[in-house]
Amino acid sequence: MLPNKNIQQLSPYISIPHKIWNLSNKKNILKLDWNEASIPPSPYVIKAINNFLSNGHLNWYPNTKNLVLLDELANYCNQKDSSYIEIFPSSDAAHECILDVFLEKNDKVCIVAPTYDNFRARANDVGIQTVIYPLDENFDLDFNKLEYFIKDKNIKLLYLCNPNNPTGKAYNIEKIKDLIINNDNTIFLIDEAYYEFCNKSVEDIVWQCKNLIITRTFSKAFALASFRIGYVISHYENIKALNKLRNPKNISMLSQVAAFAALKDLAYTKSYVNEVTLAREEFLSFLKHFSIANSGGGGYEMDYYPSMANFILIKIKNVSLFCNFLQERDIFIRSYSHIIKDHCRISIGTREQMKIVAKNMQEFNKVNNH
Known part of the structure; x- marks a missing residue:
């Protein structure tokens, strides 16, 4: 039995394999591949859910x-x-x-x-x-x-x-x-x-x-x-x-x-958005210096694009090597090479989280600096 002709001809949306869910220890993982928040929801949410589980009509x-x-x-x-x-x-x-x-x-x-x-x-x-x-x-x-x-x-x-x-x-x-x-x-x-x-x-x-x-x-x-x-x-x-x-x-x-x-609890959301905005600007500053330092052949060349969202698009040669390097260090980012050649997208977390990303990018540069 065949699916209908539309499905037969369809070029599907390419999702991300959820390797993270198969890992036994998820505690120190930085999941920066699907633009989710990198922190838990408001305590109001946790309280409301617990209350409903106890007193609601499941x-x-x-x-x-x-x-x-x-x-x-x-x-x-x-x-x-x-x-x-x-x-x-x-x-x-x-x-x-x-x-x-x-x-x-x-x-x-x-x-x-x-x-x-x-x-x-x-x-x-x-x-x-x-x-x-x-x-x-x-x-x-x-x-x-x-x-x-x-x-x-x-x-x-x-x-x-x-x-x-x-x-x-x-x-x-x-x-x-x-x-x-x-x-x-x-x-x-x-x-x-x-x-x-x-x-x-x-x-x-x-x-x-x-x-x-x-x-x-x-x-x-x-x-x-x-x-x-x-x-x-x-x-x-x-x-x-x-x-x-x-x-x-x-x-x-x-x-x-x-x-x-x-x-x-909009105050919680606004506080998180403000933190992401600060982290994004700090990370963009890091990318600027990283890009300048490598532009003369002193490292792994890359480019990036300013952003008004909670992610940044980066252009880097051999993007799969870069993504895999970070993944081996429990940092998951999104390769976009199936749509834009040599590009990947990094979701923005907190400032502390993005410092970890920056540190590992510098390590990647050292390892791959020929």
Whole structure:
């Protein structure tokens, strides 16, 4: 028996082998490959989960319309009310629902790339055609050319990750808004998974732009990756359409409890984001000096890109050698060579954690300095 023709022809999203889960001792591992938080979630989350495990109804299906959580999210996202918000079992699940609800098989989806590749794979596996709009050699986005491309190719939906994953670049918010407002026949899916790290959003125009859908996640800044919970911000008419298909039982009660508790301790999240920002700037400074020191042939040459997210994209020759060297020292990073040749991505942890990475990069340089 064969899978359908879309699956047969599909170039799948390449995930990371979870070698970490097979290790007996995970205590001193630095997991910097999937942009998760490098610290535990808020103590509020732990307390709320323990309380629910002791006093909640584990034998019941989850709350299918958690008004308390939706109201808290609406407030966090500066929305008029919770009719502009809906939760999903991850932003990936939200993307799947958006494709199924708003697109026909003959529609064209434009993806500004390189970017997070799972959305492309999900569109292709249901037979929707995707076309790539490439960033320039510096990973910058020409909005005028993109607008022409949208019109010329008759694009039904445009997927834009802001800040971009894996480049870390944050695009001009006013230009994104103009693009959305001036092209009301195109749906704009803005993936704001890393919103907390740049604090720039198009959330203030969802009430006037029915062609805008924003997705976000609790997996990054809120440190809830294991709970798999995300949400959509969009015009209430779009939310109603999504809810015709969305399975409301699929967001576990533990995930809902964790998300609400995390929103009640925004000080913890803001403190973590501030720590990551400081660590990112210190690590960028290290990379600058590291790159300069090696540019004259004195070591292993590399380049890097400024970032507004909790990760940094690095260009380095023989990227697999570099990734394997760090992995042998319990530091796991993400090779991106399958999408961008000779590139890898390092998630940013705390300042102390990034000092460990820097120290091992210097050791790598010594070992491989010929």
